[in-house]
Amino acid sequence: MSNKTYGCLTLFMLLLLIGSILLNVGLFVTKLDFDVSTDATFTAARPKRHLHEVVVENPAKSSADKIVHIDLEGVISSMSVSGIFAEAMPGVEPIKQALEQAVNDKNVKAIVLRVNSPGGEVTASDIIYNAVKKAAKVKPVVVYMDAMAASGGYYVACGATKIVASETTLTASIGVIIETMNYSELFGKVGLSMTAFTSGAFKDSLSGARPMREDEKAYVQNLVTQMYDRFLGIVSESRGVPKEQLKNVADGRVVTGREALNAKLVDQIGYVEDAYALARTLGKSADAGVVKYRHEVSLFDALGMASAKAGAAPAKMELDVSSALMPKLLPGVPYYLPPSFAH
Template structure:
């Protein structure tokens, strides 16, 4: 059969000329797009993981060789070699770090300590201005910060001034009492000198529903403060003695810091809060004013006519993020996710805290 005869044979079913390409459907391209997306995401996560391990090691090495991380200095105003360092003391006072899933920030106690150490080592810093905006917090945290300030003053002979912002109550006032002078904003809420130990009792509620507490204790006072049983007179007396001791410590701190008689402090230390004006009338602050007034007073006490005002600030970059992420998730080369860290826990310990404070998000 000749070539011409082959050319005349009709094509079979489904036959298409070679030059006609079969078109791709929409589903094909969607599948390709999704596959590419997931591949790139996997690659990115892998790179982040490797980067976090490398940067974490670099951070540890850097910390060991160069010392602790220095706070960033933001210039507020002024000029000259002499500096006044503004150190913020804000939020609930605690010596526990703020932990999240990937980020762990140091406690306010540790931050203040680092800032004071930085100001101690910097010979250009001639005085400190503490910006206090806190309702207080833990007794131990408040006392540690207070003693860090006292130690700073003793070692450096540098002046410390407090500028109270919205709230400087209870533990917030406790740490303020360490300063050489206190300036309160006209709208400041301060005072709340006293101790509180939050205790919730649900004994009647659980009894109503037939729930029984079968805890076994080694002594009559072992279950003191338990929310599942009614408090006895002996238990109340024990807790009251503890509260009174912590209260007198607070009173002595105020008496020493404000140069007031113990009995005079007791009269105003009944737990009530004061406005800035009321605090001034009761000798708890030295003057009312704004930030510029506090800066002016700080410079005056330090004998400065000219100074650069800087604020210490904690900045967290990508290196910190990666380092903290790796330490959080891959401690000792083992993945760990502590779900309990994501839960809020009640606090029943004695506190220098103004309970009227509402936590701001």
Template structure:
């Protein structure tokens, strides 16, 4: 028999829990995910990591929710990337401006490792706490680039690459023994621009002169006590002490901590709060969000070349997403999120065409750039209605490189014989076992000229610039978003949330108009055969989409991912 008193207590408890004050949390220990991965393996591996849209949506919702009193974010030495840190800074700043308490805490900002970007993120918070045993590795920004030419020569490998033009430095890694003047100039400016952004952000966040911040950077890494004395952190405290102080700060009774306040991860809060408002309404106009992450390749999106290295952008998948969004009368604008170092020229051109067709159909296309949107990643963005990037985004790299490592001498040194038969004068043109012939080298350079001219022409058309103006900024050069904005390669500086707001405005939608992800394919849809090439399941990620093994070399630095590939590890973190 049910006890009436127990039922009343349960209902009262449920009511109290529903009305209790909330302290929102974000744990960035494992970083943050750009969006839902295209393949099930990545989705499974990332289930417990916060997603960018959930974080942005939760913070936006929390700004006007009277139950939400504070935000605590755990920050460490994880690699976020400068642009992603700026994305989060924008969201936290808006949350803080609504009058809510914001607290960043870290066990350490770099334990014998880099901590500049994580700390830069922390400086947008009202309070910064660090564990007493932690250090502050605010050591600045650096870029190291190896040159393998001499080492390759010693083992009998001859790098044979051609590029367009002097700032397209992927080939330099293999063709040169040190920086060329242009390579050093470009890399130096990237580091300087990123450093300027970090110094300005830290100075503004901590109320210090920029010159003082530069002095502290040159003194770092700092012990916890030194960071406290310099005013870079507010207190040295353990986790329990941080949470106790936050509860005390939000208490309604002075001096008494609010032990009833509930903790809630921002992602969880965003998915459960206001659920009724977010239930799909089929006839409601919306913004489509198409997300492209990783190297660009022909075919379907899926895993990139090596396990554990994230997703790739498949031209079939992205093209199908654009077609679905264009055909959907409810979609009034499209936001294309690009976080890619580029890759295949042909695949990039396929996606470029769909962006053009979407605009011709009368739907504004807003590109939102992540940490990197360069080379092929810029190619696909060029025809957009508007390009939005963070100041720390790496973009541009309007150029092309192609070639191969010739390993014939290496095989001879190893005593490996090689027999070959061929039918066709150029049947072994791309084989690494022999060099290009003079005629083949002419064809390689003809290809490079065609791709570069096409790239420059399409950027000029999309950006409303002359080919000569684009060429002066192109030639393979990588820019930060801040520098690209000054040169007209980027229209506005901001993040994904800003891009979605712009899309709503350009489409004449309400400020809270829903966002729908394209293509949306259910697990059941993945299993059924597609009816045609325009069926939404036709371009879904394959379960075994690890990528061709030949691109393993690309992950090692060889530009085999495509002629529009920004090779190497391009991330400011």
């Protein structure tokens, strides 16, 4: 082959490659949902999201009916992790989105929410509970409790149609905790002090720089009691058990799945397959298959650019996964968590 022919072939291949890249970029851009501000600059570029399905169990007899399996894993938090870690550490919004998509899909006959959580923030738990309860008004929702569904995890479960727990599940822990750390004596030893200017007597409550007053203790305890009463009321309404009877077990302790069944906190002992079977029964679809939702990772997620503004400096991404194993309680934030996690 002559040098001229070889050069023309190389140029042709190069142009073909460039054309392919431009075509793919064009197709990618057409799938983006741009939010354009009044100054005509792009403030954000996100691919439109739709949760994709992964088959867990094939349907029988070519049925189009589905049971959707959704996972609630780890500490329940109002903070969510975006990008490639979103599926492993879901926040409130991904759970709500999965529930909404399942409810809106006419082929979905029931939902199985697998809970494996020690609990978490009070408000985040309440939001997910409300989303589960709303979904259960439209389609049956079966909660399957895995290794742990305690405190906020149990709170969420109370929104379901039915609850299935394993024999060895640790659940209940019906209670509220608020923590703070007092380091005022340490300040004195090292010669430090703190001065705070506040607009009211309770504005710097839970400050660790000074001893807590008795009226502050009563004030914080009242907050805890209000949240505990709400928790107790939700359990009582969901399980049909009077509050006074619940107080025999609703003192913050965790119990096994068998003990929870005896206390009427759950409906059935079993495994996730039993939850699927119950969901098929409640959904009146014996032939339904089982699918899981997954988040498709976009290019922007992978590069950490999902929320970057045009022209902004690249953000430094830091990920601390330790809180998924042992949560770090924020001072003054109320949590539905077992005492063993409150450190």
